Amino acid sequence: MHAAALPVNGLTALQALETLGLSRGQRLLITNGGGATGALAIQLAAAKGIGVTASASAAAAERLLGLGATEVVDYHDPNWSAKVRGGFDAALIIATSMADDALPLVRDGGRLCSLTSDAPPEERGITSWDLYVEPNAAQLAQLVAAGTLKLAPEPLPMSVGPAAFARVVTGQAGGKKIVLIRA
Numbered sequence: 001m002h003a004a005a006l007p008v009n010g011l012t013a014l015q016a017l018e019t020l021g022l023s024r025g026q027r028l029l030i031t032n033g034g035g036a037t038g039a040l041a042i043q044l045a046a047a048k049g050i051g052v053t054a055s056a057s058a059a060a061a062e063r064l065l066g067l068g069a070t071e072v073v074d075y076h077d078p079n080w081s082a083k084v085r086g087g088f089d090a091a092l093i094i095a096t097s098m099a100d101d102a103l104p105l106v107r108d109g110g111r112l113c114s115l116t117s118d119a120p121p122e123e124r125g126i127t128s129w130d131l132y133v134e135p136n137a138a139q140l141a142q143l144v145a146a147g148t149l150k151l152a153p154e155p156l157p158m159s160v161g162p163a164a165f166a167r168v169v170t171g172q173a174g175g176k177k178i179v180l181i182r183a
């Protein structure tokens with residue numbers, strides 16, 4: 001079940017972090033750290049010594065701090081972006097309509113990678129681009145071999161497939177991957 005939940009989100013998180021090219025001690029802002037991709041990106045970044053500030057619901061804060069985030073800010077607060085220290089080396093956008101709020105928080109010459117097809121125009125020497133996950137067996141093997149990534153898939157019987165799909169597309173899955181199983 002865990003293997004079924006890993007490929008798309010794990011590869012997306014890994015490929016995004018590789019293109020951002022951050023190193024130990026640098027700071028990364030992740031919008032939607034609570035989702036399936038964000039929670040994996042937090043773990044991969046933290047393992048490299050990158051400081052991660054994640055936007056998420058307040059209810060997700062404890063979980064994300066436990067995964068290695070250094071700070072979690074509640075995105076429901078309309079002033080969330082004013083409550084974090086700017087100057088991030090990079091931003092990873094995993095929530096729609098958050099790129100424009102995140103861009104001012106990135107330092108001059110920094111980097112912004114959007115997974116939601118809304119990379120903003122470049123400014124202040126910031127490189128900004130959209131990224132789409134690509135299949136890569138070697139990277140998947142790397143993720144599995146690490147053996148340290150925490151996933152929390154929700155198993156549901158096949159019979160509730162349509163309702164489960166509706167939960168995912170309406171954002172009601174709470175950041176979990178739903179895995180349908182023969183019950």
Ligand SMILES: NC(=O)c1ccc[n+]([C@@H]2O[C@H](COP(=O)([O-])OP(=O)(O)OC[C@H]3O[C@@H](n4cnc5c(N)ncnc54)[C@H](OP(=O)(O)O)[C@@H]3O)[C@@H](O)[C@H]2O)c1
Pocket residue numbers: 008009012031032033034035036037038055056057060075094095096098114115116131132133171173174175176177
């Ligand atoms: N480009 C690519 O290759 C690629 C690959 C994978 C995913 N994606 C995209 O990445 C996005 C996230 O997908 P996912 O599967 O990782 O996420 P997900 O698990 O579906 O994310 C759901 C979570 O998002 C949180 N959320 C909703 N709006 C938010 C906001 N404005 N700021 C912070 N958190 C917010 C929700 O929190 P609450 O319920 O607590 O409010 C919920 O926990 C989707 O748009 C997806 O299409 C792109």
